[in-house]
């Protein structure tokens with residue numbers, strides 16, 4: 392079967408709120424957040440008529456309640472896409488949104504459809520991580536996976552054990568730079584344009600959610616050093632060097648290169664290749680390393696050819712291991728997360744993968760000299776996900 396080039400032509404996300412009652416999205420449904428993203432993608436792309444969108448795929452980790460009923464289908468209907476638009480949901484935990492994108496890309500590549508919307512959403516306030524999960528007892532009692540695998544913070548502590556040369560100070564220093572990069576990107580107006588404002592009902596009444604709640608521009612090394620280590624007594628992982636618990640939705644509009652040309656849509660990201668890989672569940676943060684090696688092999692590229700790497704830093708230690716493995720400069724490398732990462736923006740699980748793609752899309756649009764980019768992330772229960780993209784000029 393002959394495959395076709397696939398282009399992400401646009402992407403947008405909601406602000407990322409803090410999970411819980413103090414979060415700006417506490418009274419907002421997860422599916423309505425996805426709908427806001429879909430409607431904005433349609434509004435921003437007037438050359439795309441609703442009947443052209445043939446598939447709508449959404450990732451979510453907890454697929455029940457306001458994230459249930461196969462959201463790809465329900466959100467297509469709620470967003471006003473015609474009945475002819477198919478839709479479904481996927482779950483690869485943190486990489487659910489990225490999996491939605493590669494699933495849509497695969498459909499487009501083989502000619503199953505010409506155009507799709509793909510995204511991810513997670514309302515961690517309504518669906519706390521693993522709250523309603525019922526793991527098979529054999530999973531744990533037969534020691535197929537360590538009990539630590541059920542708690543992501545513990546998996547990060549395990550990575551510190553595995554790489555003792557990565558100290559808590561290094562994790563904090565990395566996180567400080569992340570917060571500073573995000574503060575700079577906000578000051579330069581680079582983040583706001585990736586966010587679709589959403590009017591929501593909060594404790595203060597009706598407000599417009601148009602900024603991420605998680606970033607802490609006031610972060611200092613002293614402040615970070617004083618934080619508790621909730622996952623282990625005298626551990627190394629703190630709320631300051633971990634991503635947070637968040638609510639958010641993000642999505643992209645994708646089509647075949649031929650369709651983009653037919654509609655006169657220019658620019659975007661061409662998918663060069665992607666790969667998923669598994670690792671031991673109790674060190675899930677290691678996942679991006681084998682996934683990236685596989686994706687590089689699949690595309691015939693080397694890490695030196697990648698101009699921007701958008702890595703979802705679930706935990707600082709996991710990002711530092713990636714930097715060491717691929718020869719990036721610590722504590723900050725121009726190529727890695729130039730606008731900051733999940734430690735500052737937050738990490739609404741399945742909502743994060745498309746955020747990485749949106750960051751890449753915007754940076755590539757600003758700088759046509761950049762050629763290749765990568766989006767990579769770790770996944771609960773031990774996986775990594777990496778996609779490699781080419782700047783369409």
Ligand SMILES: CC(C)(COP(=O)(O)OP(=O)(O)OC[C@H]1O[C@@H](n2cnc3c(N)ncnc32)[C@H](O)[C@@H]1OP(=O)(O)O)[C@@H](O)C(=O)NCCC(=O)NCCS
Pocket residue numbers: 485543544607610611614615618621629630631633634635636705738769770771
């Ligand atoms: C680490 C974690 C447990 C912290 O949760 P939390 O306690 O609700 O986090 P908070 O944002 O309230 O921060 C806790 C404290 O640290 C402080 N803090 C957090 N970041 C800080 C920073 N950069 N500088 C200074 N203080 C900071 C907060 O102000 C707060 O202080 P307080 O208790 O005096 O109010 C939670 O964020 C978590 O589980 N993260 C990992 C998420 C995860 O596993 N995702 C999946 C990955 S695969």
